[in-house]
Amino acid sequence: MSKSTLLRAMSLLSGILLCLALIQAAFAQIEGEGVSGPLSNKTVLHDINPGYQDLYLQQGESSSFNVSFRNNDKKALEVEPKLITVPYSYFDDFDESWITISPASITVDPDEEQEFTVEVNVPEDADGGTYETYIAFTDDITPDSGEDFYAEYINVMYLSVTVPIYQKLELQTYYISDSVEAGEEYVYTIKIKNVAAREITIDPELSRYRYEYSFDEFGLDDDAIEVSAPSVLIPGEIADMVIRIPVPENAAGTYNGFIKMNVDGGEDDGSDPQIDLYLTVRQQPTVPYVKTFNIRTSDPITIEISTYTYSSEAWLRSSPKDEEPSFELSLKYDSSPVDMRLVKTTRRDNVNIGGYDFPVWSTEDRSIYQNHNKYYVETYTIPGAIGEWELSILPKNADNFEYSITIGDSE
Numbered sequence: 001m002s003k004s005t006l007l008r009a010m011s012l013l014s015g016i017l018l019c020l021a022l023i024q025a026a027f028a029q030i031e032g033e034g035v036s037g038p039l040s041n042k043t044v045l046h047d048i049n050p051g052y053q054d055l056y057l058q059q060g061e062s063s064s065f066n067v068s069f070r071n072n073d074k075k076a077l078e079v080e081p082k083l084i085t086v087p088y089s090y091f092d093d094f095d096e097s098w099i100t101i102s103p104a105s106i107t108v109d110p111d112e113e114q115e116f117t118v119e120v121n122v123p124e125d126a127d128g129g130t131y132e133t134y135i136a137f138t139d140d141i142t143p144d145s146g147e148d149f150y151a152e153y154i155n156v157m158y159l160s161v162t163v164p165i166y167q168k169l170e171l172q173t174y175y176i177s178d179s180v181e182a183g184e185e186y187v188y189t190i191k192i193k194n195v196a197a198r199e200i201t202i203d204p205e206l207s208r209y210r211y212e213y214s215f216d217e218f219g220l221d222d223d224a225i226e227v228s229a230p231s232v233l234i235p236g237e238i239a240d241m242v243i244r245i246p247v248p249e250n251a252a253g254t255y256n257g258f259i260k261m262n263v264d265g266g267e268d269d270g271s272d273p274q275i276d277l278y279l280t281v282r283q284q285p286t287v288p289y290v291k292t293f294n295i296r297t298s299d300p301i302t303i304e305i306s307t308y309t310y311s312s313e314a315w316l317r318s319s320p321k322d323e324e325p326s327f328e329l330s331l332k333y334d335s336s337p338v339d340m341r342l343v344k345t346t347r348r349d350n351v352n353i354g355g356y357d358f359p360v361w362s363t364e365d366r367s368i369y370q371n372h373n374k375y376y377v378e379t380y381t382i383p384g385a386i387g388e389w390e391l392s393i394l395p396k397n398a399d400n401f402e403y404s405i406t407i408g409d410s411e
Helices: 003-032
Strands: 047-049 052-056 062-070 077-079 082-084 099-102 106-108 113-121 129-136 156-163 169-171 175-180 185-194 205-208 226-228 238-246 254-260 274-281 289-295 301-310 317-319 326-333 336-338 341-353 369-382 387-396 402-407
Touching: 052 062, 106 113, 113 156, 175 185, 238 274, 289 402, 301 326, 301 387, 326 369, 387 402
Parallel strands: 052 156, 175 274
Antiparallel strands: 047 062, 062 113, 077 106, 082 129, 099 113, 129 156, 169 185, 185 238, 185 317, 205 254, 226 238, 254 274, 289 387, 301 369, 301 402, 326 336, 326 387, 341 369
16 A cells, blocks of 8 residues: 555544544534533534545645535524644644635524635645644534643534655665775765755765674774765756765675665655665685586687676766776696687677666766676687696686686587
């Protein structure tokens, strides 16, 4: 169930509960006519129809409805409907400028029914959420309404308006997942855009995910991460947010955290985005990977070493730039070193057509081509011989690698 649907359901329930309360008050009044009771003898419960109204309006939309008031008193009443705060409400109060009631004031004779028109106008720059109010047609309140309690008005109708929650701030990306080197400072530049209809404020704040069992040896204090961005964004403005992360010299493991944007400084209403940070320290191996194999023919040997990288963060990272992967290879035959001849080096990119990685507004050249998958392949040939062979591979600047050993014609 979405948040908007839940809020509308809760507001509808509030209206139903209000109706039940008014019914109980009506019975209490009947019991109290001529004798003592919950309502004083001077309090009259008038007919108000409908007893509640639930609206769903987007920013800039308006709606109106009619509500009737029947005077059940024995004398004429001067009726001036007014907005009353709902006691102990979970939802927001209405801005009185949103609601117009006509007629604003009128005399209603005994046993007469007067119709009022309630018009609700939601401003273009209204925040999303559910707003509620009582419309009181008289000043009658329950006797136990004292200074320590909200006044509980008797002759009221309940009104709620649910305004959809729209994102005010859009980010170029909502996560950074990167491999980092210990002792290096990493700088990421992320574009942010005000997509609201009004000026907004932001105050980026770093927080951590806390786990009961943590094996984090990253050793980075949150205070060491620097986040800078404009504090005010006008409608449609695109700005840069810079994140500086100094990776400690002794860092190991992973870092998990997130940056809250704190849009407009209020409580998160579901539209406040955040950037997840997930950093893994890349361990540069010092001991090579070793593979032994046997050959039963004298056919030539072809060895192919490959790796691939996927990093959208490389586009966001201002520094340091990625270094190309490389490999230190050595080959032995019957424990004796063998020369390897590099015959081919291949570089391949996987290009996406369309804005799959970042929104179009965040790319300066508005290019529809984005390539983050990069492949590196090195091919070697060696004269073959029957016997035992040993291949050693020491990768650098690589998170993975793949190799193949082909005996015979590589074609």
